[in-house]
Amino acid sequence: MNGLKERYEKRKEFYAQQAGELHRRINRLSNIRLGLSLVGLSLGVFFYIIYSRSLGIGMVLLTVILFIGLVFWHQSLRRKHLYRQILFENYAQSLQRLAGEWKSFPDKGEDFKNADHPFSEDLDLFGLNSLFQWINTAKTFRGRETLKEWLTAGPSEGEKILSRQEAVRELSKNLSWRQRFLAEACMAKGLMSSPQGIIQWAKTYDESYLRLRVLILARALPIVTISFLLIYLLTGKLSFWYPLLGIIIQSLILFAGKQRGKALKAVYPYKESIKIYEKMLARIERRSFQAEYLQDLKEGLPNREGTPAFQQIKKLAAITDMIANRDNAIFLIVNILTLWDIQCMIALESWKEKSGRFLGRWLETIAEFEALSSLAGIHYDHPDWTFPEINPAESGIRAVRMGHPLLRGAVCNDLTIDKHSGILLITGSNMSGKSTLLRTVGINLVLAYAGAPVYARSFSCSRLQLYSCMQVSDNLGESISSFYAELLRIKQIVLATKEQGNIFFLLDEIFKGTNSQDRHLGAKILIRQLSKAGAMGMVSTHDLELGDMEKESRGGIRNFHFREYYENDEIHFDYKLRLGISTTRNAMYLIKMAGIEVEGV
Incomplete structure (x- = not known):
């Protein structure tokens, strides 16, 4: 027990130091970004007035580019800091569990209480001071449900129980992997909702957006309109009616399809969850497993072409990012000029056609790994207990x-x-x-x-x-x-x-x-x-x-x-x-x- 406590303490301290260092870097970067903005814009105005307009405009553009780069760097550091902070908290919670102080854990499984179940209420499986509150580390909606199902469903086939035992033994040895896998799920903002809606959404797709003539028109029309607009603005040798006609046609195309807007909004509420699933799948697919149960779960993830699941869902995450700004008033111009909604629909329907039917299986795999990791924590903390x-x-x-x-x-x-x-x-x-x-x-x-x-x-x-x-x-x-x-x-x-x-x-x-x-x-x-x-x-x-x-x-x-x-x-x-x-x-x-x-x- 003392050895376990020391291991938890060391890793907790390690991530506390990392989180502290990242916090200091974030503060320094914020100061640099502020200083760069003030100096760059001041020099731009100075050069514009004293030397030349082009030099001043160039300085301002360079400042803007550097500022945007620093913003992305800042966001990256903030995510790393949050991730280390979560790892610190996970190890702190592991220490609490080891010390018997788990009754303060917030997830008690109250939503799983069922007075009509044959034994769950009598054995305190859910609720305050329950088995679920003690062992659960699952964070996704299906992960929590899977653990609940394993605790309440009664005995599975003997071979399946033995396979799970083998998987639990292996995962119990991989403390660092389990904690990082858990940390990915903890990056979600608030409780993760049921994925059933997006699973059903992903199973059906609109073939009309995948027709060759639609693809050609969606790609060619914006190129022609933007080309006419640039020629008109840069040379003045083209009548403004050409780009205006293109803009009118594209506006009519965009605002004619109300169902398109509903389809795009259907996936957007799952934007954050999709990114969480991507990171969790990457943790699974980049890891080698020895237990047959774990190998089978992992091998069921890629599609027929062998594309890893995390890469497939990463594409969906990128598409949801494309959709993110469609309701922005400023983005309206970009939407009209590029037929952005149409491009998003083509990308979505193409993704659903190739990968959508696998989404449910991916999330079930994540859920099983979460449930197995919860059980693995028991074996890690209590190596003297026996597998039945x-x-x-x-x-x-x-x-x-x-x-x-x-x-x-x-x-x-x-x-x-x-x-x-x-x-x-x-x-x-x-x-x-x-x-x-x-x-x-x-x-x-x-x-x-x-x-x-x-x-x-x-x-x-x-x-x-x-x-x-x-x-x-x-x-x-x-x-x-x-x-x-x-x-x-x-x-x-x-x-x-x-x-x-x-x-x-x-x-x-x-x-x-x-x-x-x-x-x-x-x-x-x-x-x-x-x-x-x-x-x-x-x-x-x-x-x-x-x-x-x-x-x-x-x-x-x-x-x-x-x-x-x-x-x-x-x-x-x-x-x-x-x-x-x-x-x-x-x-x-x-x-x-x-x-x-x-x-x-």
Whole structure:
């Protein structure tokens, strides 16, 4: 851990120094640009008045050219400075994550919360203090969605999980590349919106702009009009009607097509995102990968001619720059003289015809690299965690020294669940660790199926469909009480056991919204039914009488418990899982701690 911290600290300091040096260069360049403007223009006026007009005009033109060059240089330095500043912040955030201070990260995945999902709410996958908030480094719209899909979709094919594991291992070693890849996405101004609009836009193109006669007319007409205008202005030997007629014809062509304006405006909102995608694709395509999963992603990017995706999308970025000034009042003259809108439409439709159908695939590739990079961060920060074995032959879970990934200093436990003893009944007093154990198993399964390492010394599991009923609450808007909401969730689990196999459930204090007699009877009936259906899972309960089911089930249901102990009149928990039914209770002690007088007890 100390070695990781030192590495992060060194790189953070390195980029802080680079950002500081670039900031100083930007300030110096600003002063030079101001000085050049004042001196150049002053000399231009001086030469114009004292010596000759041509020398003065030449000096002014030279000053303008140098000024424009300095402006571009200044913009380049500002981008480099912003990029280094982002890298500095990324390493600072990595240090926060390593220190367990990630709960202040702004992206909590709140938009992915779904009360109807089979397990995401119970396992705290999204929202404040969630798994997503801890691991996510994705910034693009589809990157965040892809990570969310991997965490919630359940188990993929075993080979696919293993392929992701291999990719995560490789990316975890490439810290610098991952941070730079992330930094490219962070260059976006604000949140990146859904790309679905531009993906659909890119799939269709207007063939009329690609016809040979349209191309010839669009290129030839401005050349003729501008030539007539120059001849008229420079020689005066041509009637002004010739250039005027050309300008009128070109104006009519420009202002006749309203649909053209809509087509040009359709791509412009994505101008900044397109440049971000270009930089991210360049990072991918200029890197060599060993993992087959990463190689396949990269090899799917070029078109049939082998043109890299980043070069193709770079052309689209250049076209959007062409469109950028079309609404400028001063640019109107240039637009008319050059048929600029027509040139932009030809360029756009040509790009869409050659490359547009690949855009969706490019963005999905970026998204997968972002999701894989998020998972790679887990492995880099926790090299002692293990990649799980996905065992199709033996159904169940086997874990050695398994802990909760989101808890610093979590107590680890061993656990075995298989088809012969498929249901664990967990008893114990309040705050002893029952619910945490259920979440520990669930969240490690989520990581395992996503292709990430899990918090355990060793971990193997089969592909199980995960369901939970742990922290169900009422829904006033739907007039649903918490008890009825719990029944709906349990109904979902029961139906799943009838419609599909390999169900794994997590039930925490079921039927707590009813009386103790009904709760005991209902829990017993449900557990029997789930066991008979071949489902596996864990049930936490305060109902010690349910422990009798172990004998009834002949080993199909096993009892485990947590216990507490007291020192100096204080309650303590060791959070160690033990065989058998709980023999301790702490409710009365906790009630007394709350200041409530307990008589006769």
